Ligand SMILES: O=C(O)CCC(=O)C(=O)O
């Protein structure tokens with residue numbers, strides 16, 4: 052899309068065919084905006100990063116309790132000023148029916164090459180839509196469904212290892228997940244350093260070579276390198292990727308003003 056400031060964005064033209072609830076919008080941000088955001092992410096106080104086993108993150112807007120309540124804190128100032136991402140997301144209409152009419156919580160994930168995120172659901176704390184912006188690198192994002200059999204070995208539900216949908220997220224794009232893809236599916240990014248693509252031809256679309264699954268948004272990609280690799284095949288090396296995941300938490304508790312931030 053054109054990263055200006057439209058008052059209304061028609062999401063239907065960005066829907067991934069055959070997958071109600073997944074929209075891919077390339078060029079949601081400009082390169083200048085991307086560079087600015089990455090600088091702000093890097094300037095964030097070191098002690099406020101959360102270090103997980105295989106990933107670091109920043110929580111903007113507060114933290115969730117185990118009871119799914121957002122203990123709200125002010126967003127970093129640039130989040131609500133420049134770039135005007137929240138206004139652009141509102142223009143798509145995805146938050147029109149959400150409790151606050153706009154996102155109030157953003158998880159900023161950092162992935163080094165080789166890092167990813169295991170299949171998971173984002174869960175019931177959020178109004179069932181999430182908008183994810185990619186900065187700095189591409190990745191391949193997979194949606195999975197549970198198997199029909201009742202229980203996996205650990206007593207949890209087992210996951211069908213074949214993704215139901217795989218899309219390539221270009222830097223500066225946004226992907227929106229809602230409906231069944233939010234509420235009953237899982238999503239993940241594999242922990243690999245590069246993505247190898249087998250070229251498409253008249254009969255088959257471009258595929259992830261090792262998994263043999265098609266890249267469902269191939270004809271929506273705009274970056275020359277991504278377009279070339281889809282038509283000729285090749286390897287896309289991952290760099291450090293930052294993802295901004297915008298959500299609306301229904302239940303909010305305000306931190307008392309005297310409490311230390
Ligand atoms: O980094 C991404 O694109 C996905 C992150 C994610 O799934 C999450 O934060 O819940």
Ligand SMILES: [Fe+2]
Nearest residue numbers: 171172173238
């Ligand atoms: Fe997630």
